[in-house]
Every structure is written in C-alpha cells, then in structure tokens.
Amino acid sequence: MQLRLTNSRTRKKEPFTPLDPQNVRMYVCGPTVYDRAHLGNARPAIVFDVLFRLLRHVYGADHVTYVRNFTDVDDKINARAAESGRSIGDITAETTRWYLEDMAAVGVMEPIHMPRATAYIAEMVAMIEGLIAKGFAYAKEGHVLFRVRAFARYGALSGRSVDDMIAGARVEVAPFKEDPMDFVLWKPSSDDLPGWDSPWGRGRPGWHIECSAMAKALLGDVFDIHGGGNDLMFPHHENEIAQSCCANGTERMAQVWLHNEMLQVEGKKMSKSLGNFFTVRDLLDQGIPGEVIRFVMLSTHYRKPMDWTAEKAREAEATLRKWRAMVDGIAAGAVPEALVATLADDLNTAGAIAELHRLAAAGEVPALKAGAELLGLLTEELGGWDEVEADLSGWADRLAAARVAAMASRDFSEVDRLKAALLAAGVEVRMSKQGVDLVPGACFDAAKLEGV
RNA sequence: GGCGGGUUGGCGGAGAGGUUACGCAGCGGAUUGCAAAUCCGUGUAGACCGGUUCGAUUCCGGUACCCGCCUCCA
Numbered sequence A: 001m002q003l004r005l006t007n008s009r010t011r012k013k014e015p016f017t018p019l020d021p022q023n024v025r026m027y028v029c030g031p032t033v034y035d036r037a038h039l040g041n042a043r044p045a046i047v048f049d050v051l052f053r054l055l056r057h058v059y060g061a062d063h064v065t066y067v068r069n070f071t072d073v074d075d076k077i078n079a080r081a082a083e084s085g086r087s088i089g090d091i092t093a094e095t096t097r098w099y100l101e102d103m104a105a106v107g108v109m110e111p112i113h114m115p116r117a118t119a120y121i122a123e124m125v126a127m128i129e130g131l132i133a134k135g136f137a138y139a140k141e142g143h144v145l146f147r148v149r150a151f152a153r154y155g156a157l158s159g160r161s162v163d164d165m166i167a168g169a170r171v172e173v174a175p176f177k178e179d180p181m182d183f184v185l186w187k188p189s190s191d192d193l194p195g196w197d198s199p200w201g202r203g204r205p206g207w208h209i210e211c212s213a214m215a216k217a218l219l220g221d222v223f224d225i226h227g228g229g230n231d232l233m234f235p236h237h238e239n240e241i242a243q244s245c246c247a248n249g250t251e252r253m254a255q256v257w258l259h260n261e262m263l264q265v266e267g268k269k270m271s272k273s274l275g276n277f278f279t280v281r282d283l284l285d286q287g288i289p290g291e292v293i294r295f296v297m298l299s300t301h302y303r304k305p306m307d308w309t310a311e312k313a314r315e316a317e318a319t320l321r322k323w324r325a326m327v328d329g330i331a332a333g334a335v336p337e338a339l340v341a342t343l344a345d346d347l348n349t350a351g352a353i354a355e356l357h358r359l360a361a362a363g364e365v366p367a368l369k370a371g372a373e374l375l376g377l378l379t380e381e382l383g384g385w386d387e388v389e390a391d392l393s394g395w396a397d398r399l400a401a402a403r404v405a406a407m408a409s410r411d412f413s414e415v416d417r418l419k420a421a422l423l424a425a426g427v428e429v430r431m432s433k434q435g436v437d438l439v440p441g442a443c444f445d446a447a448k449l450e451g452v
Numbered sequence B: 001g002g003c004g005g006g007u008u009g010g011c012g013g014a015g016a017g018g019u020u021a022c023g024c025a026g027c028g029g030a031u032u033g034c035a036a037a038u039c040c041g042u043g044u045a046g047a048c049c050g051g052u053u054c055g056a057u058u059c060c061g062g063u064a065c066c067c068g069c070c071u072c073c074a
Helices: A039-059 A075-084 A088-105 A117-133 A162-168 A209-219 A230-248 A280-285 A290-298 A310-327 A337-344 A349-361 A365-374 A393-409 A413-424
Strands: A004-007 A012-015 A024-028 A064-068 A137-140 A143-146 A183-188 A203-205 A223-229 A254-260 A263-265 A306-308 A427-432 A435-440
Touching (some): A004 A254, A024 A209, A039 A223, A039 A254, A039 A280, A039 A337, A039 A365, A088 A280, A117 A137, A117 A143, A117 A183, A117 A230, A143 A230, A183 A230, A209 A223, A209 A230, A230 A254, A280 A290, A290 A349, A306 A310, A310 A349, A310 A365, A337 A349, A337 A365, A349 A365, A393 A413, A393 A427, A393 A435, A413 A427
Parallel strands (some): A024 A223
Antiparallel strands (some): A137 A143, A183 A203, A427 A435
C-alpha cells in the first residue's frame, strides 16, 4: 500500500517512502504540561494516532517508532507554580497523568517513547555547544542565541524571509541579540526558577531546542515524519529545523512535515474570552463519550479547520450506537482494502468513515469492525458507554399486557400513556406483532418512571 | 503589511475533468392500533468573473468574503 501525504516542506501531496521500512520514525510535538488538555490539544493527538495505526498496519506493528514529547520546562509552568504555590514537579507530574488519561479516553494509543524535556538537558547543552562551535550560535550575557543569518534556509518551511519578518516589526529586540530575529537556545535562571549548570552559567533551555535534542536522541539526525499543529510551523518548527540541520550537518531534519489545521467551536475560535473554551475532560464529564469526540474529530480532514458542534456530537453518538449494536459479539474480519486505500490517501479519515457507512449498509459487519478499529473506533477500550444498565422486563410485560387488552377493547389510552412515560424517560419503545421491546437510550432516567 | 488555508445541496462533509459520494434532516411508500426502529424510494449542490477543453464543481488566472499564523499556543 502506497501512502501519500501532504508535505508542508514541499507543499505537495507526495508518495511517502520511509528511509528505513524496518523502522519508520515519527516525531510529534506534545503538550506543555501546565494544565488540562483543551479540545484543540486532542486534535493532533488523535490525527497522528490514526497515522501511527496506519503506519503500523502498513509497515508492521514492530516497525514504527513514534515519539511524542512532554514539555515539562517552560515559563508557563513556572508561572503556574508561582501563582499556586505548588512545586513544579507536582504540577508537571499531575498534568502529565491527566493528559495520558484524557487522551486514552479518546482512544489515543501511547507512543513508543514519551520523553520529558527535563530528562534531556545534557543533550540540549551538547547540541548548543556544537552550534556555537560551528558558528551558528553565540553566547552573550548568560544567554545563547541562534544566529538566524547564518542559516540561509531559515524561513523555508513557513515561506517567510528574515527580512520580511523584521519588516513586520513584531519581534523582540533585546540588547544581547546580534539580530532581532535571533532566538534563544539557552537563558539564565534566577535562583527561584528551575535551572541547570551549563557552560553559560545556571540556566534553562529555550522553547525549541528540546524537540531537536529529543528527536536526535530517539530517532536520529534525520527521520521520516515530523508532525504538529500548523500554528507550530512558525516559529517552533522553523527553529527546530535550523537547530537540527546546523547541529547535525544535515540537509533536512524530517523527510515529511505534517501539520493539522486548528479547531473551532460552533464556528469560532476557541478562546476563554468567547466563553467557548473547554477541555477534553469537561466534555467527558458532561457525559459525551470519548469515542464520540474521536469520531467527530475524524469526520473532518486533518488539513481543514475542524468545527466542534453539539449537533455533530449528537449525530456521531447515534451512528456509533448503531454500529456498536451491529458489531456486538462479532469478531473483526480482515481490514477492508478500500478503507486502507482511502486512509493512505493523505489520511482521509472522513472518506474512511464514509466507507464504514457503506460497509454498515451492506451488512459487512466483520469488515466494519476491522475498518473501524484501524481508525481506533468500535474498540473494546472505548466501549461500554452505549450499554445502559436497566432491567425493563417488568415494564415490557406490563406494556405488552395493556396492549393485548387494548387490541380487544380498541381503547389504546393506557398503552399510549405507558408509552409516553417510557419515551419521556429515554426509553425507545418498539412494538411489533411479535411483542414489545424496550431499549434504554443514552439519556435513560429510571427516576422518571417512578409512580407511573 | 507578510505567509498559509478555505468557500460544495437544508446542515455536516469527501472523491473524481464527463457516469449516485456518504451521513443527518426532509419528503413519499412499506410496516404499525398510532408511533419508534427497520426497509425501499427521493435530492442534480459546488462564492463570483474569465481562460484551457468536445466537456470543469474538479485544471489555470483574477475578484470577493471567511479563517489561521506572524506574540505563548495543538
């Protein structure tokens, strides 16, 4: 199966050929652990999880190395610690655990490696020393800065030129910078901030160097795929490329750069000021199953803005409920080739879901289950939410008896009364010649049946 | 100002230079005491203006509008 991916580096959809098919290597920028993951954080996690699953399917489960980091040194974390009085270690440990729990709840598999930045300080220092030695960086006043003018290709990924950006004039000008565009590799820490000893004094790394150091340590100087949200393209990924290529003396850092588009909520950017900001955990606590969140995320192609709406969640839940009932107790068959082919075409998850609809309509249940599982849907881990614990046999008998009586008397008022009460309590009422079938729905509320 | 993405039927949302996307909703029918569920049928949409072509919603150019990034952000 030939994968095709839209490479941000070339801005084209092109065939994907791994450097080493025995070890396909992917790095995705993970979260800065200072707070609960919001819904937008879940998008790349889910998108690249599907890619991870697809790569495993195509190249073999043991032939894919997926790295997603945790950034546990950052000024946002420091600020959170200062304002809450808690230790940095507490905050990052707790937030890391939350992230893993929340991502698991939406069906995201754990990557092979999940490095924490603070475990790679020595590698970062070594990389920075190398950059200085080669003339790509300079130390000044306890800072080390990357000399952007020394790297001719700077800006190539995001399509910017250094001169244009300076003309935009929104860059931080600092006295220790040779050039306004130079960015920080290392900065000094005061005693109250986390810091590590280095050739430039006690300090901490800049934002971008961690990814370069961890990617090199775990995946090598050049690897296959580097992913993340498209807001990271500049400056984060641009700076990663500059650091890695200059330090490693390579033409490229990654063969393919993939960027997912942003998430919106009811047509607007998710923001605290608009009051439409929420976390994955908020949705889960509202009773929206993680599988529904995942389905909605995958129903829009990753390169398009994804709009989260309550209506989509409702539709997704109905679809998943139907499919889960179909595949219940049935073993997955072979993964349908048509679905793999759709997914292989630049991760067309929306097209793959359409293929699932086709399989469901055709009654090809084992294929439906296998295909859904490749997308991380209809899995055992994400199941359970559709099963409502309720014994309604008493109600069914009562309704059936009333119905038999009504058939004779032609007075259906009691039947209609019972049916209305059951419907109001969230029960689906199915009456046929064979009898009465009651199916408790998602919002079943036994309390509403009391006294009927 | 610079860079990038988008505009498809009531809504969501794909693919493909010419033949039904698909889902939801709606409508018609079967079924039902009435419903629900299910099944069958039903929709000729692609911002605007040009160009290429026998033929474009699909390729090219332009216009308009929307969105994101350029500052921490996934």
